[in-house]
Amino acid sequence: KDYSEQTLEASDRLFKSGIGLQELLVEAARINGYRGRARVADDTLPDLLRAAFSTHSISGVLSNVAHKSLKRAFDSVEQSWRQVASVRPVSDFKEYKSYRLTGGMEFLPVSDAGELKHAEVGEMSYTNSADQWGRILTITRKQMIDDDLSALSQLPAMLGRGAAIAFNKSFWAEFLADNSTFYTTGRGNYFSGSDSALGVDSLTKAEKLFMEQTDPDGNPLSIAPSLLLVPPALYVPATVLMRSTEIRDTNASKTYTTINPHAGKFSVVNSVYLNNAAVAGGSSTAWFLLANSLDTSVIEVAFLNGNESPVVEQAQASFDKLGIQMRAFWDFGSKKQEYRAAVKSKGAA
16 A cells, blocks of 8 residues: 555566565665675675665665564554653753743733733743663574565564553553652542542542642633543443443432433543553552643653654674664653643542
8 A cells, every 4th residue: 555556566577476585685786786696595695785785775675664564563552642641842862841831820900000010920840851762683694594574574563562562661650650749639639548439429529629620820720631541440331431321329229310420521541551560550440530631731752853653774784793683763751740630549448
């Protein structure tokens, strides 16, 4: 789907049975002047690699193929963070600050003399920065002699999955870090107890806490919650809670309404990292009510130059290795921002 009909027809005409790794290297080497044997072996491999990589053409072809495999594997790993976080492109690795203005901005009556009173401007700042992440691996001499073309798709796919896993672990570790100080009863964004388990009443309490949040000047925040973030153990109950129009209590003899007041109110977001053993601070009972990240965000992700996926490059291996080296790198960082953008329920006593 990435190429024109003419290109596909030419490819099919020249390589009806496909193309192997050896043939690819030989074709690239010949374009660059190689006139040796058209076979990858110990006596031809050094010359073939030097010729194939004497221009950027083979590197570009391999990187293009590798990037497609990497991106497919990268996208197959959980992307729930995109619904939770705000995203900021940065131009370097230095720590930067984002500012939110506070202070006396509320309008006041104008005097009879027409005098306007000056607003008092304060600042709240949040920090974040991108950092470098990456890995390198090699398509070995053995794989080339064995004509293992699958290395061009399998190895980049492994790098893509590895990049996505590293990002998720880093992001959710930051999301869950220092939650005992970020979410507190004093801040009005945390509650616990046996009645905090996910349900109609606890969700009502969480919504009330969220709606009662105030800005630094004591004014209502005036932002409604939008997302219900849950671990896998609560995904089905949360989905049922959002889709059921009726809630019935069959165990109690009491008068009650059957209408579910929260039906369809929040979007359910599920992340396997919220209680994964590889990420500290997780829980199978805790859940979060979050604002839309476009309004205000509890966490922000910084990407160098706005690149939201890894970059993959390939080249001839260094002199002490017979092979093709492949490296992938990605520059990102995550940092919690506004505590007013979320309410956490412990979901247990």
